[in-house]
Amino acid sequence: MNRKIYKSLNCILPAAVMLFLFSCNDFLNREPLSQLSPEIFFTDESQLAAYANNYYVSILPSHLSYYGTYAWDAGTDNQAYLFPDENRYVPGQWRVGESGGDWSFDLIYPLNYFMDKVLPKWEAGEITGDAGNIKHYIGEIYFLRAYEYFAKLQEFGDFPIIKHVLPDELDSLTEASKRYPCNEVARFILSDLDQAISLLKESAPDGQKNRISRYCAYLVKSRVALYEGTWLKYFKGTAFVPNGEGWPGKTKDYNANYQFPAGSIDNEIDYFLGQAMEAAAIVADATPLVENTGLLQQSVSDPVNPYHDMFGDVDLSGYSEVLQWRQYDLGLGLTHGVVIGAQLGNYSNGLTRGIVDSYLMANGLPIYDPASGYAGDDYIADVRKNRDNRLWLFLKEPGQINMLWDSPQNTHGTPVEPVPDITNGSTSYAYTTGYTCRKGNNYNGNQCGNNLSWTGSITFRAAEAYLNYIEACYEKNGSIDNKAGGYWVAIRNRAKVDPDYQRTIGATVMEKEAPNDWGAYSAGKLIDPTLYNIRRERRSEFIDEGLRFMDLTRWRAMDQMINTPYHIEGFKLWGPMQNWYDPSILIYGLDNNASTVSSPSRSVYLRPYEKTSRSLLLDGYKWVMAYYLSPIAIRHFLITSDNNDISTSPMYQNPGWPTVAGSGAIGY
Numbered sequence: 252m253n254r255k256i257y258k259s260l261n262c263i264l265p266a267a268v269m270l271f272l273f274s275c276n277d278f279l280n281r282e283p284l285s286q287l288s289p290e291i292f293f294t295d296e297s298q299l300a301a302y303a304n305n306y307y308v309s310i311l312p313s314h315l316s317y318y319g320t321y322a323w324d325a326g327t328d329n330q331a332y333l334f335p336d337e338n339r340y341v342p343g344q345w346r347v348g349e350s351g352g353d354w355s356f357d358l359i360y361p362l363n364y365f366m367d368k369v370l371p372k373w374e375a376g377e378i379t380g381d382a383g384n385i386k387h388y389i390g391e392i393y394f395l396r397a398y399e400y401f402a403k404l405q406e407f408g409d410f411p412i413i414k415h416v417l418p419d420e421l422d423s424l425t426e427a428s429k430r431y432p433c434n435e436v437a438r439f440i441l442s443d444l445d446q447a448i449s450l451l452k453e454s455a456p457d458g459q460k461n462r463i464s465r466y467c468a469y470l471v472k473s474r475v476a477l478y479e480g481t482w483l484k485y486f487k488g489t490a491f492v493p494n495g496e497g498w499p500g501k502t503k504d505y506n507a508n509y510q511f512p513a514g515s516i517d518n519e520i521d522y523f524l525g526q527a528m529e530a531a532a533i534v535a536d537a538t539p540l541v542e543n544t545g546l547l548q549q550s551v552s553d554p555v556n557p558y559h560d561m562f563g564d565v566d567l568s569g570y571s572e573v574l575q576w577r578q579y580d581l582g583l584g585l586t587h588g589v590v591i592g593a594q595l596g597n598y599s600n601g602l603t604r605g606i607v608d609s610y611l612m613a614n615g616l617p618i619y620d621p622a623s624g625y626a627g628d629d630y631i632a633d634v635r636k637n638r639d640n641r642l643w644l645f646l647k648e649p650g651q652i653n654m655l656w657d658s659p660q661n662t663h664g665t666p667v668e669p670v671p672d673i674t675n676g677s678t679s680y681a682y683t684t685g686y687t688c689r690k691g692n693n694y695n696g697n698q699c700g701n702n703l704s705w706t707g708s709i710t711f712r713a714a715e716a717y718l719n720y721i722e723a724c725y726e727k728n729g730s731i732d733n734k735a736g737g738y739w740v741a742i743r744n745r746a747k748v749d750p751d752y753q754r755t756i757g758a759t760v761m762e763k764e765a766p767n768d769w770g771a772y773s774a775g776k777l778i779d780p781t782l783y784n785i786r787r788e789r790r791s792e793f794i795d796e797g798l799r800f801m802d803l804t805r806w807r808a809m810d811q812m813i814n815t816p817y818h819i820e821g822f823k824l825w826g827p828m829q830n831w832y833d834p835s836i837l838i839y840g841l842d843n844n845a846s847t848v849s850s851p852s853r854s855v856y857l858r859p860y861e862k863t864s865r866s867l868l869l870d871g872y873k874w875v876m877a878y879y880l881s882p883i884a885i886r887h888f889l890i891t892s893d894n895n896d897i898s899t900s901p902m903y904q905n906p907g908w909p910t911v912a913g914s915g916a917i918g919y
Contacts, residue, residue: 303365303391313710314587314589320708329606332600335859346912349884408880409903410431466538493511531717542557551655563690565707579708585705596679596681609787617760631686641794664696684822722789769808773806825856
């Protein structure tokens with residue numbers, strides 16, 4: 252058994268070392284690989300930096316291809332992909348795997364390997380180079396380990412905490428398989444981030460913000476603490492938190508008598524929310540927001556809008572709000588397809604009616620308020636009128652200019668925004684909902700080769716710190732303090748929305764918000780208008796930036812779909828906009844998958860997943876409580892058990908999931 256566990260936990264180390272060897276800048280001047288051992292490395296600051304480089308792309312978010320990070324909200328109430336996530340929203344489709352899954356230590360162990368080798372050498376003064384840079388690169392590894400552990404926390408909740416490379420011994424490997432309660436995992440992540448903060452420089456050594464900095468660590472600390480604080484709050488008393496009813500951790504002796512470090516779950520919640528506020532304020536107070544002129548550049552003579560350009564510029568180092576970004580290079584073959592996606596259908600990732608309707612008017616009122624001045628949604632142009640500038644700026648409208656400077660490299664660009672191609676079945680061209688986002692666009696045609704864009708990818712930006720503080724403050728104290736109020740005003744001023752958020756709160760009717768926004772709920776109940784508007788602000792600011800599912804899970808915002816399905820909708824097809832299309836291509840009502848659009852009898856709004864009776868989502872998205880966490884594949888239990896008896900494994904399955912491969916969540 253120990254050899255199997257060892258393979259699961261440690262087999263990636265030789266590959267990690269080899270990858271490191273090939274990444275060293277002066278590799279060609281070194282001894283042949285056959286004569287090298289890992290012990291002679293990690294002796295110079297450049298080697299530490301090169302090792303960390305290998306894990307930036309594999310751990311941190313970036314534009315890997317197509318619409319990049321701007322497609323990461325697909326499968327939420329914000330964004331709909333051409334092909335729906337049936338596993339997550341059709342009860343019974345998601346099943347326990349026999350093997351594989353994300354229960355993996357492939358990225359954790361090379362980081363632990365670094366710690367085991369480097370920390371003793373550093374403490375002994377055996378690493379040459381600038382002392383501050385050496386500390387910084389060690390801080391990067393602490394940060395990267397924390398970030399990877401945060402991914403595991405979101406996926407599985409309780410998780411093993413392993414800080415060192417393990418010996419190939421049965422007892423130690425079995426012991427290492429024990430799952431720590433989710434709040435202990437979060438505390439471990441915060442401790443790694445605190446170590447990173449103590450080591451990282453305020454500005455990264457590269458001077459371009461392509462590397463992690465101290466403010467990145469503070470931002471992620473606020474994110475993790477807010478995540479865990481709200482998770483504990485909204486799942487309190489359930490099997491998803493320690494000592495809640497049915498918590499599977501109680502079935503194992505090592506967790507049977509678990510006590511919260513803060514004394515109680517309420518104190519634990521308070522601790523995490525306090526940590527979130529403290530870390531977020533450090534970033535927000537030090538980092539001004541990028542200016543939004545409120546204008547959309549449509550000619551070469553128009554002034555540029557820094558807020559718009561921040562999401563699609565080649566060089567993001569000059570944007571104050573960007574804390575870290577990934578640089579691309581055409582000459583090196585480091586490219587993506589974001590720009591051509593932003594100029595067309597977002598690679599078939601459409602904005603939903605839900606997020607579009609949730610945006611406020613510029614006067615701060617919801618669209619349903621009698622005094623709002625809402626122009627309606629018969630046309631996309633009407634939807635954009637007098638709205639929150641973030642919607643006005645980023646919701647594309649037919650006839651708008653997407654490209655101002657043509658180029659011989661432009662082979663796949665779309666200079667003028669077309670009528671949404673809602674009947675196209677190709678992921679390259681389809682407008683899944685009719686609504687699409689402009690984030691990621693660059694006006695230069697040289698960015699429009701086939702998957703040959705080299706615009707920068709934002710990894711972290713400071714606006715999140717403003718919003719993290721506001722939310723943590725209200726969740727912790729039940730009120731908005733002066734600092735939170737100041738941050739909120741700054742965010743709204745930048746969005747060109749009336750800064751009087753109290754006016755918005757007073758005009759909010761939760762029953763009218765609920766049809767558009769899963770975040771209107773926690774644990775199946777509508778939340779209060781103040782908290783809702785805090786969540787709305789976050790949703791509006793981070794449209795298409797990949798934070799939505801994380802937020803929805805920590806808020807426990809899908810329970811209502813257990814009994815009441817949710818219908819994903821797009822623009823108002825069955826109104827005047829139907830005249831944009833030849834009637835012969837608007838086919839509906841067929842059962843052979845030949846329908847191109849949804850029937851007007853279902854809704855006047857386009858329902859991309861309800862075109863045919865064969866669709867598994869014909870009756871809308873549904874939810875299963877178990878889906879807040881992923882199941883663990885059965886092989887992981889078997890290799891930590893005696894004689895393949897799963898009950899002897901120190902591991903336990905997540906709530907609602909069985910320990911039988913191929914089975915759905917309990918009850919499905």
